Amino acid sequence: MDDPGLPLSTRLQDRLHDVIPGGAHTYARGADQYPEGFAPVLTRGQGARVWDVDGNSYVEYGMGLRSVTLGHAYRPVLDAVRSVLDDGLNFSRPTELELHAAEELLDLLPGADMVKFAKNGSDATTAALRLARAATGRDLVAVCEQPFFSVDDWFIATVGMNAGIPAPIAELTVRFRYNDLDSLRSLFEAHPGRLAAVFLEAATALAEPEPGFLEGVRDLCTQHGTVLVFDEIITGFRWSFPGAQELYGVRPDLSCWGKGMGNGFPISALAGRRELMELGGLRTDAARTFLLSTTHGPESVSLAAFRAVLQAYREHDPIGVMETRGRQLADGVNAAADGLGVGEHVRVIGRPSCLVFTTTGPDGQPSQTYRALFLQEMIRRGVLGQSFVISAAHTPEDVEHTIAAAREALVVYGKALESGVEPFLRGRPVAPALRSHADPRRLPS
Structure with a gap:
């Protein structure tokens, strides 16, 4: 009570x-x-x-x-959202709004030819991995030792909070260190012909790329036929407009976007080179890749919000x-x-x-x-x-x-x-979000 x-x-x-x-x-x-x-x-x-x-x-x-x-409650974004509400939000066929939103994002990304919209960053990163595996016929993914890439098994299997995920899944994900090109090179040497993709954030709050690091990652991926994926979920619309790849001048094969795209409205995107993205389309004779297929990915509210965000970034700083x-x-x-x-x-x-x-x-x-x-x-x-x-x-x-x-x-x-902290702290301390057990903040049943 x-x-x-x-x-x-x-x-x-x-x-x-x-x-x-x-x-x-x-x-x-x-x-x-x-x-x-x-x-x-x-x-x-x-x-x-x-x-x-x-x-x-x-x-x-x-x-x-x-x-x-x-x-x-940024007014221009809310106004854009209100402008589409009376026309319905979700249909059985694509809308003109989807086309305009896709074209406007791709205009900002010289290294990308096609895009699929979704609702959260994990949709985009997991689709990128599936696409890379389909394109290369390989199974391993190399991820940078950075905090988070996906809620899906391929990544969560490698963190402390991984109950419910079969152990062999973790064996398909290997790690390298940021700003340590040799650590990535050693993965290519240890697993010849097996790395489907390399995932990293081009930068984080606490780490900027050292001269030549991102270029070196790009060169290694090109040399070994591995798909380079930039996770721009955080860096997009916060590091630069549109993101880190623009700031640092290194182009990935695929890039994943989210968060700042919609100023809080739920939207994410996977963008990339045509020859990769089309494996999930109809202009290919290859076995089709289940890339992204979301009921709510193209709903009008978030796409309208996204276009208004783009306009705000064009008009202001x-x-x-x-x-x-x-x-x-x-x-x-x-x-x-x-x-x-x-x-x-x-x-x-x-x-x-x-x-x-x-x-x-x-x-x-x-x-x-x-x-x-x-x-x-x-x-x-x-x-x-x-x-x-x-x-x-x-x-x-x-x-x-x-x-x-x-x-x-x-x-x-x-x-x-x-x-001592005891006289000043009211309760138990905070705890890491992705820990293996509820302690030290377990609640009574």
């Missing part, structure tokens, strides 16, 4: 656990990713601010797991705004940490448009307990986010509010470093 003395967010979170495994539809959104008692249930958002069921307002970071680059605000935020929080003597324990790092913060304990080692404390104290002061991933909707005032909140939170952090 609900305890009326608890905040409504806490009571609703308990009910969410009753009806949704994990209490959220994405593990990264789970209550175990936030300090206990500080996992607000939200009602609405506008720009860079969100409101919870208890009426609290927060400056939000992360912005829909990096999917919202223009801000919540969202990435420039994110870079400017991100630098202001990182500089301000880091200066506050240094001034309070905790700069060695809390640091804002990464690309300005995709910032994260690090938290360490008294021993200088990364600490989930101290991360939970910092999150707790930021939420107390009206800042919500597991990172400092920013959007073009964050105003200078939002950033200053965040810096001020961080300064106060870091005072508490410093006291915890001196006397």
Whole structure:
């Protein structure tokens, strides 16, 4: 039974656990990713601010797991969506809107000739792997040691949270290190003629490509007849317009897109060279590849949102705004940490448009307990986010509010470093999202 003395967010979170495994539809959104008692249930958002069921307002970071680059409820995107609602959304044949959306995306991608739309990034990456295997007749996939590529078995088999996946599936995925061309070269040598595809993000929040690395990956794939796949789910519409391949000047054979494409609306895409993509079409004599076939992939709402996002990027400079605000935020929080003597324990790092913060304990080692404390104290002061991933909707005032909140939170952090975290942290620490067991945040049955 609900305890009326608890905040409504806490009571609703308990009910969410009753009806949704994990209490959220994405593990990264789970209550175990936030300090206990500080996992607000939200009602609405506008720009860079969100409101919870208890009426609290927060400056939000992360912005829909990096999917919202223009801000919540961005008017031109909503207007575009409203313009198609009265005409129906999903039909038994393609629409003219599908054609225009495909042509506009391909106009931005000199290395791609065809595209298929879907609903999430895993649709695109798994389709890319299936296509690469069909095109090459090979079975192995080499993935860079980066956090995440797909919810499907070929990738999840290799992470800690892999119950339910037959062990042999993991044997088909091998790994190489970012900015270590020799580690990839050694995979080609160890598995001659077996690598169907190489997957990587061209860059991450914490790692830029060293000179020659991406070019070297491209050359190795070409030399061995392996399909090169760039995962642009995060880098797209955040690193550059449209993405990292434009910024670094290296063209993959296939590229996967999502998140920022729709400013929060559900849309993803697989784009690539015609001779590969057509294996899933009708202009081929080869055995057909089941590439992508989704009921909701071409629905009108998300395609209209996508075209409006493209227009916003043509008319404005969202990435420039994110870079400017991100630098202001990182500089301000880091200066506050240094001034309070905790700069060695809390640091804002990464690309300005995709910032994260690090938290360490008294021993200088990364600490989930101290991360939970910092999150707790930021939420107390009206800042919500597991990172400092920013959007073009964050105003200078939002950033200053965040810096001020961080300064106060870091005072508490410093006291915890001196006397121990127990008097300051309300509940159990946060835990990695993809861990093998519910502990240390298991809930009673």
